Amino acid sequence: MYTPPAFAVDDTTELYEMIRQCRLANFVTATAAGPMATPLPMYLDQTEGERGVLYAHLARPNPQWKAEVIGQALVVFMGPDAYVTPSWYASKAEHGKVVPTWNYTAVHASGPVEFFDDEHRLLDVVTRLTIIHESRRQVPWAVSDAPDSYIRAQLRGIVGIRMPIASLQGKRKLSQNRPEADRQGVKKGLAESDRGSDQVVATLIPA
Template sequence: MYTPPAFAVDDTDELYEMIRQCRLANFITATPTGPMATPLPMLLDEKEGEKGVFYAHLARPNPQWRADVVGDALAVFMGPDAYVTPSWYASKAEHGKVVPTWNYTAVHASGPIEFFDDAERLLDVVKRLTDLHEGTRKMPWAVTDAPEAYIKAQLRGIVGLRMPIASLQGKRKMSQNRPEADRRGVRQGLATSSRDTDHTVAELIPI
């Protein structure tokens, strides 16, 4: 990922938090016949391995897990994003030398990939992913709420994946390269947008 120094995020804890805020990642592998990608919710185990380990699962009919993988796999986590019109820049009125851009956050994680279909390991991944996403609900659903035989049958339809993190890159492009007056204009413009995501991005603009 191309990351100018002004937009780079290097702190590991901050990168982990950015990942936790993304509920769905793009899991990408290179194969002899071309790239393959699957949108997946991925679980980050920060305490395992040197830099952390991702766990997830794919549908068994998904051909991605059967294909030969060339090099490391890549997980792409995209955070909030917003279009930025040059009309919000104070610089537009001063000299007009401005163009549109896009603000966004992203984390790219890569590492070797292991696919597995051991029932106990699969059940552990499914339980941990479920607990992660159900944890904030007032009445969280648990895997044990479903009949045991039903869960066992469902596990036969998926394949697990484990990806130790070898490389972690983060980017937060939030108009840091613009003068303060321009950043204030962007923040105000996004705050009055009709898109909820724009409001989130507005709060990330440094002033």
């Protein structure tokens, strides 16, 4: 990921939090058949390995897990994003030398990937994913709410993914390279947008 110094995120704690805030990631592998990618919910276990380990699961019919991986896998976590019109820049009125851009946050994680179908490991993955995404509900659903025989049948239809993180890159492109007056114009414009993602990006733009 191309990351100019002004946009780089180097703090590991912040990178982990950016990963946790992303509900769906893109799991990408290079194979002899060409690049393959699958959108997946993933979770980070930062207690494992030097930089943490990512877990997820694929549908068993998905050909991605059957194709030999060339090199390391890549997981792309995209955070909130927003189009930025140059009309919000104070400098537009001064000299007009402005163009549109896009603000966004992203984390790229890469590492060796392992596919597995052990029932106990798969149950742990789906249970942990469920707890993460059900935890905000007033009455969370649990894997144990479903009949054991049904869950075992479902587990036979998936393949687990384990990817120890070998490298981690983070980026927050939030108008940091613009003069303060331009940043404030972007912040105000996004805050007044009727798009929820725009409003979220507005809160991230530094003062």
